[in-house]
Amino acid sequence: MAITDQPFQLSSPVRLTPSVKACCNTDGGLGAGPEAPVVALIGAPNTGKSTLFNALTGAGVTMGNWPGTTVEVSRGVWRSTASAASCQCESCSCDAADEPLDITLVDLPGTYSLDPHSPDEALTRDLLLGEPIAERPDLSVVTCDAARLTSCLYLVAQLRERGLPIVVALTMADVAAKRGFEVDASALARELDCPVVAIDPRRRNGLEALAATVRDALAQPEPSRRPVPEGVDELAIEDERFAWIAHVVDVASGAAAQNTRTWSDKVDRWVTAPVIGPLIFLAVMWVVFQLTTSVAAPLQDLLDGVFAGPVSAAAVWLLTTVGLGDTWVQGLIVDGLIAGVGMLLTFVPLMALMFVLLAVLEDSGYLARAAVVTDRLMRSIGLPGRAFLPLIVGYGCNVPAISGTRILPNARQRILTALLVPFTSCTARLTVFVMMGAIFFGPYAGTAVFAMYVISILIIIGVGLALRGTLWRNEPIEPLVIDLPAYQVPTLRLTASVTWLRLKGFLQTASGIIVVTVIGVWLLQSIPATPGYGFAEVPVAGSAYGVVSASVAPVFAPAGFGSWESTSTLLVGFVAKEAVISSWAQTYAVDAPDESGAPGDLGAAVFATFNESSGGHPIPAALAFMVFLMAYTPCVATLAAQWREIGGKWTLFGIGLQLVVAWSLAVGVFQIGRLLL
């Protein structure tokens, strides 16, 4: 297994210059304005960098994808004061020395050095060292973990050798103290020849001192470079660099003290251990899965009831009052917009809960351990261990699972994982499986449903292997090298902040796509394709929706379910699997099955349709239908999440991949099944 020797290059230049001027009482926006200084926040992963960013910018955070990459750079306004942090506006009567200074703070992806190993690290390097020099940040705040100073100082050494203005923010002093040693910030500053400020961003201690130091440093001329040997090869330069780091650590803390064993090590002996470690991991995942589905489900039902009941009723009353009741306008607003947006909002509790749990796992330090435990399994399909987490989440709901791929540091691995997530069988599909099982398999319904989950896992492995053997063939898989951070108790503030940012990002993107799609489906169902009916009055079979379904149906004839009724359900399922059963009921004009899953008249009608379309082989046709339903595009919400995370090109590729896999498997299942059953 090899890592490419070539440093990563970004496809287009990236710039830090802010483009929007923040007003007096506004913390948000893209930055503090074109005249404001730009300060980059950099450092090794898990050194408290993002926590510091949130603490300094508050709610003023924007996320954005830079051209040519899918990695994210957070940007916000840091309203710094030299002393007290009391000033809230620019027109007050504060002492001039205390006057707030708005700084554009840019949080860059974590990196251990200026020699990038991933697109994220390449982005950081290019932003710090890119041309022209005027586009570079005015100063960099480098977070350094006091408990593992050696691994943090390599980046500092490289920055000092290039003469870049930096301030070192020393974090995790409490962790170092628990391990029996202290870092002398004054001695460290003297040895590094740059300002050092001890801070605790989790508890917001030392932030004013950091502000004062940064403001002072911004006013200073460019610092001198740390001298490096001349006329020698890179190896000799590295030797000197490491000797310098060892000297600095020795003077500032005493190197030997850092190797004491901690309770964190004792926990790791179990959490990452062979046999026990994977069992603990499965237990954690089970808890995540259970909490997400069981806690969120009642809230989803509640929201669904609110939109289907009082909200829709109020809209109907209002429209009737203004004379638009029972018109196409009512159909569009109530059956289209309210139903569509309502469906999106029912996802919010589930999404929020999933994001909370992900944030807790991230903040606690457990995710790094989970990556270690699952690394070997995931490596077989070309992914690192931590990719297992979003795949597990996908069995609850694909939408947060797609967003969950952000925990992966490598962009290509994020894309591969996001392409595999739709093959995880979400709970929305489960409702259809249960109904199909009851209709076609009687006492063996449970086995049929379980088989779908087994097939789902096999598809993920198969598609993963296929992609690794083709499009991901030359993709390097790095050997496992993971820096294990100390365990920490997750903070409420950080968890809430991260959850809200992710939730907001999802809603902003998904809402537009869902509204457009729902309106499109409603329009198709309203447009008459047979004579004698008006707009929004035509039966489904005679609508454009029915006619289109009938025209697509022959595609599924080799799979045994080539009827317009089954096809229309799959078209609705493209929007959301939650709507499959109700749309079937609408198509057959009977009541949807009750909560027990008993099929009733709907079951008889569906059975008759499958019996006819399969030429007398309804069981294999039903199995093929279930396989197709499991493997093809989950819903538009998942597409929206994919579009946001991996872009339009890969989202379209994923749709094609899902359809090809689903159709091929469905045809295979039916053709083989009809020979046996």
Add this chain to the structure above:
Amino acid sequence: MGINLAKAPLRAPLTLVNAGSDDAVSRRLAALGLRIGSDFSLISKTAGGGRVALVAGTRIALGRSLLQELRARVVD
């Protein structure tokens, strides 16, 4: 020279004598503090056949394939 890390004893003081043939991986390890001449110890085994190395306060999980490439000698 030295033994590969898969065979190195747990909790014994070690000195790295060979950082493997992959330059990029060697650089990554070096940035984390593990380079030729570094003193460290392996403190636990991990699922999948890897080890956790403790070097200068940093805990680094190393995969099984990498253990075969890295060599160390036990410090007396």
